[in-house]
Amino acid sequence: MATDCVIAAQYRARTCYDVLSMHAPGPVTIPVETLLMAYRQGVFPMADGRDDPEVFWVEPRQRAIIPLDSFHPSHSLLKLLRQDRFHVTFDADFDGVIAACAAPRPDHPESWISQRIAASYLQLHASGHAHSIECWHGSELAGGLYGVAIDRVFCGESMFARRDNASKVALAWLVALMRRAGYLLLDCQFMTQHLRSLGAVEIPQVDYLRLLAGSRGMLGESLAQAFAHYSCGAGGGAGAAGGGVASGAATAVASGGMPPGCTAADRTARDPASSPGKRIAQSFTQTS
Numbered sequence: 310m311a312t313d314c315v316i317a318a319q320y321r322a323r324t325c326y327d328v329l330s331m332h333a334p335g336p337v338t339i340p341v342e343t344l345l346m347a348y349r350q351g352v353f354p355m356a357d358g359r360d361d362p363e364v365f366w367v368e369p370r371q372r373a374i375i376p377l378d379s380f381h382p383s384h385s386l387l388k389l390l391r392q393d394r395f396h397v398t399f400d401a402d403f404d405g406v407i408a409a410c411a412a413p414r415p416d417h418p419e420s421w422i423s424q425r426i427a428a429s430y431l432q433l434h435a436s437g438h439a440h441s442i443e444c445w446h447g448s449e450l451a452g453g454l455y456g457v458a459i460d461r462v463f464c465g466e467s468m469f470a471r472r473d474n475a476s477k478v479a480l481a482w483l484v485a486l487m488r489r490a491g492y493l494l495l496d497c498q499f500m501t502q503h504l505r506s507l508g509a510v511e512i513p514q515v516d517y518l519r520l521l522a523g524s525r526g527m528l529g530e531s532l533a534q535a536f537a538h539y540s541c542g543a544g545g546g547a548g549a550a551g552g553g554v555a556s557g558a559a560t561a562v563a564s565g566g567m568p569p570g571c572t573a574a575d576r577t578a579r580d581p582a583s584s585p586g587k588r589i590a591q592s593f594t595q596t597s
Contacts, residue, residue, distance in 0.1 A: 336425040339364065341436050344429065348459050351518050353466075353498065356423035359411065364426060372517035373497040373509045380484045380508050382593055386477055393586035395444035395451055395475055397482050399536040403434045406441040406453040410467035422467065430466070433457065440532055442482050444475040451475040454483065458532065461524040463487055464496040480507060485592045486536055491529035494520050539588045 339354060347353060347366060354364040382390070407430060411422035433439040434455075440463075441455040452475020454468035463483070470476040487495060497504050500511050512520075583591075 336362075336423075336428040338425065338432050339429040341433055341438065344433055344457070345438060345459060348457055348462075348464055349521070351514065351521055353457075353464065354426055354429075355421045356426055357419075357421070359420050359423055361423045362425060364423070368514060369499060370514055371500070371511045372514050373500040373504055373511055374517065374520070375480075375484065375495045375497055375504070375507065375509045377484060377488055377492065377495055380593075382477075382481050382590070386474070386481060387590045387593065389474055389478060390481060390586040390590040391584075393584045395446055395472075395478050397478065397540075397585065398443045398445065399486075399533060399540075400434075400440055401443050402450060402453075403439070403441040403455060404431065405450050406443060406455045406469070407431070407467075409450065409453070409469045409471070410455065412469075430455070430457075442479045442486075444472075444479050446472055446475075452479055454479045461492045461526055461528060462494040462496060462521060463492055463532075465498070476503075477507065481593075482536075482539075482589055485539065485589045486532050488592065489530070489535040489538060490532055493524040496521075539592075540585045 344354070351372075352366045352368045355367050356364050407422065407427050411420045411427055413420065430439050434441070438459065439455060439457050442453055443450060444452040449471065451472040452468070452470035454465060454476060456463050456465040458464075465483075468476040468479060484495065496517070497509050500509060
């Protein structure tokens with residue numbers, strides 16, 4: 310996940326500029342098929358600025374990944390999860406997450422997420438290949454992340470936090486969902502100090518491509534189904550057909566900790582002493 314929004318020139322092992330017509334009426338989106346093909350080859354698009362109409366394709370020499378099996382939240386993060394400090398949703402406000410990730414930051418006033426890239430990923434999300442996890446504090450979108458899902462790989466694109474630890478909570482949820490759904494690889498693109506503190510490691514691009522090729526195949530269940538398992542209760546239920554996730558920010562916050570798709574039986578059977586955050590935390594302590 311490119312959390313710092315600035316990529317040094319030496320990372321551009323392979324660069325292909327795509328020049329747009331100056332008379333284009335708006336952002337010309339990158340076709341979904343092109344994006345999926347690029348990710349399967351280990352490359353992804355970036356831009357030099359928010360209003361930059363061009364994109365370049367990046368293949369890092371060193372790739373940051375978070376090994377799913379060795380991800381162990383700190384005691385403080387586990388405590389935060391159990392407390393349910395944030396109300397967590399899945400695919401509830403993809404637009405809001407990508408807009409927050411693209412917003413200027415004090416240390417990086419310019420973003421690599423151009424308007425064209427944002428429009429392209431909104432299209433990718435509509436096709437079911439890009440997902441977001443949101444952390445809410447009341448009605449405020451306090452943090453979250455988004456990325457691209459291909460085969461059994463999740464390519465994290467960016468994360469943000471408006472409140473302390475919100476992005477860490479979102480990442481912990483993502484790892485728990487990936488583990489349950491049968492994913493094998495969590496790609497973080499470039500190493501940052503924040504990601505290193507969360508257990509990310511760097512590997513050569515050739516090793517990443519080997520892991521990428523070995524992560525093809527069918528999932529045990531979708532991320533939406535995995536989310537429903539933790540949000541509706543151990544019995545699952547919601548999300549079995551891709552539902553069970555909030556369809557908008559207002560619905561997400563109003564759902565009271567359970568996706569709108571959860572059935573009445575889910576709500577009745579749910580153990581009131583076992584909150585979604587406690588179930589997420591337990592998923593790590595059971596396997597540690």
